[in-house]
Amino acid sequence: MKNKLSKLVLFSVLIFCVSCNDPETTVTNILHTDGSITRIIEMKSMEGDSLKRFRIADIQVPIDNTWKIKDSVATDKKGDKTWFRRAEKLFKNVDEINNAYKADSGINKKSVRIAGFKRKFKWFNTEYYFSERVEKIFTYGYPVHDFLNSEELNYFYSPESLKGQKEAGPDSLKYKALSDSVKNKTDLWTYRNLVSEWIGEFTKLTEGTAGNDMPPAYLKSREKDITDIFKANQKNIDSLWANGTLLRKFIGEENASKYKVQADTAVDIVTKKFTLDFREYSLKIVMPGKLIGTNGFIDSSKVLLWPVKSDYFFTEPYEMWAESKTPNTWAWIVSGFFLVFVLTGVTMRIIKKG
Amino acid sequence: MIDLKLIEECRSGNFNNFRKLVELSSPFAYSVAFRMLGDEAHAKDIVQETMITIWQKLKKIKTAEGYKVWMYRIVVNKCYDEMRKKKRAPEFITDDKTWEILTNKISEGPSAALENGETTRIIEILTNKLSTKQKAVFVLYDLEGMSNDEISEITGIGKSAVKANLYHARKSISEKIEKYI
Amino acid sequence: MKPENEKFNEVVGLLRKSRPLLDSPEDIGNKVIRRLRAEKPKTDVLSSLTDFLFSWVYIGWVRRTLIAASCALVIVFIYQQGVILKRIDTLSKQTIVNDKANIKSPSEEIERLLTGYRSSGHLFSSRNITISEGQMKDLLESVKDLQIKYKDLEKIIDEDPDLKKMIEKKLMGIDHIKTNL
Numbered sequence: 001m002k003n004k005l006s007k008l009v010l011f012s013v014l015i016f017c018v019s020c021n022d023p024e025t026t027v028t029n030i031l032h033t034d035g036s037i038t039r040i041i042e043m044k045s046m047e048g049d050s051l052k053r054f055r056i057a058d059i060q061v062p063i064d065n066t067w068k069i070k071d072s073v074a075t076d077k078k079g080d081k082t083w084f085r086r087a088e089k090l091f092k093n094v095d096e097i098n099n100a101y102k103a104d105s106g107i108n109k110k111s112v113r114i115a116g117f118k119r120k121f122k123w124f125n126t127e128y129y130f131s132e133r134v135e136k137i138f139t140y141g142y143p144v145h146d147f148l149n150s151e152e153l154n155y156f157y158s159p160e161s162l163k164g165q166k167e168a169g170p171d172s173l174k175y176k177a178l179s180d181s182v183k184n185k186t187d188l189w190t191y192r193n194l195v196s197e198w199i200g201e202f203t204k205l206t207e208g209t210a211g212n213d214m215p216p217a218y219l220k221s222r223e224k225d226i227t228d229i230f231k232a233n234q235k236n237i238d239s240l241w242a243n244g245t246l247l248r249k250f251i252g253e254e255n256a257s258k259y260k261v262q263a264d265t266a267v268d269i270v271t272k273k274f275t276l277d278f279r280e281y282s283l284k285i286v287m288p289g290k291l292i293g294t295n296g297f298i299d300s301s302k303v304l305l306w307p308v309k310s311d312y313f314f315t316e317p318y319e320m321w322a323e324s325k326t327p328n329t330w331a332w333i334v335s336g337f338f339l340v341f342v343l344t345g346v347t348m349r350i351i352k353k354g
Numbered sequence: 355m356i357d358l359k360l361i362e363e364c365r366s367g368n369f370n371n372f373r374k375l376v377e378l379s380s381p382f383a384y385s386v387a388f389r390m391l392g393d394e395a396h397a398k399d400i401v402q403e404t405m406i407t408i409w410q411k412l413k414k415i416k417t418a419e420g421y422k423v424w425m426y427r428i429v430v431n432k433c434y435d436e437m438r439k440k441k442r443a444p445e446f447i448t449d450d451k452t453w454e455i456l457t458n459k460i461s462e463g464p465s466a467a468l469e470n471g472e473t474t475r476i477i478e479i480l481t482n483k484l485s486t487k488q489k490a491v492f493v494l495y496d497l498e499g500m501s502n503d504e505i506s507e508i509t510g511i512g513k514s515a516v517k518a519n520l521y522h523a524r525k526s527i528s529e530k531i532e533k534y535i
Numbered sequence: 536m537k538p539e540n541e542k543f544n545e546v547v548g549l550l551r552k553s554r555p556l557l558d559s560p561e562d563i564g565n566k567v568i569r570r571l572r573a574e575k576p577k578t579d580v581l582s583s584l585t586d587f588l589f590s591w592v593y594i595g596w597v598r599r600t601l602i603a604a605s606c607a608l609v610i611v612f613i614y615q616q617g618v619i620l621k622r623i624d625t626l627s628k629q630t631i632v633n634d635k636a637n638i639k640s641p642s643e644e645i646e647r648l649l650t651g652y653r654s655s656g657h658l659f660s661s662r663n664i665t666i667s668e669g670q671m672k673d674l675l676e677s678v679k680d681l682q683i684k685y686k687d688l689e690k691i692i693d694e695d696p697d698l699k700k701m702i703e704k705k706l707m708g709i710d711h712i713k714t715n716l
Binding site (some may be wrong): 369370373376379380381384385388389393397398401402406409456459460467468469470472473476477480496497499522524527528531532535 | 538540542543545546547549550551552553554555556557560561563564565566567568570670
């Protein structure tokens with residue numbers, strides 16, 4: 001019974017999270033040289049109920065009736081249907097995108113997202129810089145690069161398709177081991193962040209009242225111990241917290257009774273932040289001209305790709321950027337003429353003098 | 355020497371004023387050309403060509419000082435062209451008579467003067483082994499009495515190069531004078 | 536015996552005094568004017584255009600400034616292109632993804648939520664979810680599949696006491712969060 005219940009819970013969470021990801025969304029930003037952006041949203045849904053399918057409240061990015069929308073459906077051999085929606089809109093500049101993000105009523109409305117665009121004229125070339133940035137959730141968290149090495153970081157930020165490729169490829173053992181290593185370390189990272197955030201919030205709530213009981217540095221110095229206590233009591237954490245056992249272990253008997261309210265409040269704040277509603281999606285960028293820099297993944301059609309997941313902006317802002325350049329043909333021509341002109345003059349002078 | 359007002363009047367295309375300019379400028383141009391080339395006819399041709407070039411490019415002159423330097427520059431450049439056209443001079447044969455004339459003139463004292471032909475021969479024997487630039491610098495500095503700055507502008511070579519050329523010219527001439535006088 | 540310098544100065548002084556005289560400056564003037572009058576106006580457009588375009592070459596500071604500007608332009612160009620090429624080269628080493636491959640693997644989002652569930656004991660506020668019949672069938676089939684595999688695994692471990700001991704030892708040693716299945 002216990003086994004079945006646990007399995008069901010596990011798979012409920014899985015299903016929940018599978019439908020968490022419905023619709024499966026890819027946002028493509030096509031940047032133009034004048035700073036305008038054509039934004040295309042492609043959504044895929046298995047939701048049978050047409051009223052619930054592509055509901056604005058469930059969509060990961062802002063969309064409304066000003067978009068050009070096109071729907072289609074495909075049926076597979078088993079008779080299962082998949083619905084597709086393609087929406088397109090031209091934004092005059094990034095400010096319009098940022099205004100849309102601010103007015104977002106979708107599932108990810110609580111996340112702070114900012115788009116940025118810069119154009120630099122450098123005589124021979126014009127350089128374009130575009131970015132989308134998601135602000136971090138936790139205030140007192142640790143950056144993930146404190147826990148992962150460069151190879152692990154690369155794996156951590158990779159899109160699922162790439163991970164799947166690597167784990168099914170010739171070096172599958174290596175990548176599976178890497179995957180396990182990343183999982184273990186990110187688990188530890190998560191625990192440390194939860195504890196660090198709780199300590200930060202708790203310190204903030206007790207500042208002024210705690211006095212000499214718990215100087216901020218004291219709790220911070222005990223962070224590792226608290227993390228170990230937390231990890232060691234996973235199985236019955238709820239009950240241990242409720243009866244004050246864990247809190248006494250963290251901050252001592254006396255302080256535990258004095259600051260129970262603040263401790264609970266801090267837990268609520270951290271839980272609220274941690275369980276932020278965020279539905280992941282993919283972001284693509286198409287830059288004008290020739291690409292010269294990016295922190296994204298380049299797909300076969302030279303389009304840049306980023307997965308957007310809450311893990312990525314858990315403790316640090318997540319910035320997805322790309323840079324490209326286009327040649328200023330007229331500048332090349334003018335410079336060429338100028339150089340030829342000067343060279344001709346100097347050569348004529350040398351000839352005359354000679 | 356030349357008034358800027360006269361130049362302005364010539365710019366308007368007035369031949370009479372230009373004739374006046376030619377008459378004022380040509381003795382100076384002739385002096386340099388003659389001392390450089392050592393030939394009357396060639397020197398006169400150079401002066402004519404110089405005046406024609408000046409007429410064609412009068413618009414370039416902004417100041418009276420500018421005119422002077424510019425005129426000399428044209429004369430010197432035309433002398434260079436002429437000197438290049440001349441066949442390479444045969445190896446110098448000591449001209450005792452010329453040295454004798456020079457010695458006599460020196461002993462006559464301050465009142466002595468040379469005729470054109472004598473000047474030609476003396477300059478020829480003294481500067482026979484000089485390069486065109488050395489000769490030009492010597493003529494302009496020691497004979498025409500111009501400054502380093504003016505010579506630099508006229509010949510288009512730097513001031514230190516002017517000094518160097520002058521030094522070598524004087525050294526060569528001094529050696530000859532020492533040997534033959 | 537006179538000192539060297541003195542001889543040189545005397546010779547040069549003599550030459551300087553004996554300025555070549557132009558006997559007929561008016562003659563030269565007439566010849567020049569005659570030639571100018573006879574000359575047809577030059578219609579060499581190319582020549583005048585060239586003079587117009589390239590007269591700056593003779594003005595020292597303009598020439599030097601333009602040469603410096605040209606050199607600066609070339610340097611800037613080489614630098615810019617060098618930087619861009621380097622960046623493109625770095626970019627070419629960046630990972631290429633085949634995002635069209637439809638690989639299904641558990642999303643890390645799920646992993647994070649599981650961790651959250653395990654660590655906080657809190658689940659999200661309840662929501663209504665619906666799944667299709669096909670999804671339900673898939674789910675039940677995978678559960679059945681897992682159950683069979685788990686039983687097989689249990690059987691293998693029970694049949695091999697050494698293996699059982701090793702696994703028990705490992706499980707005790709690892710500081711892992713396990714979901715009891």
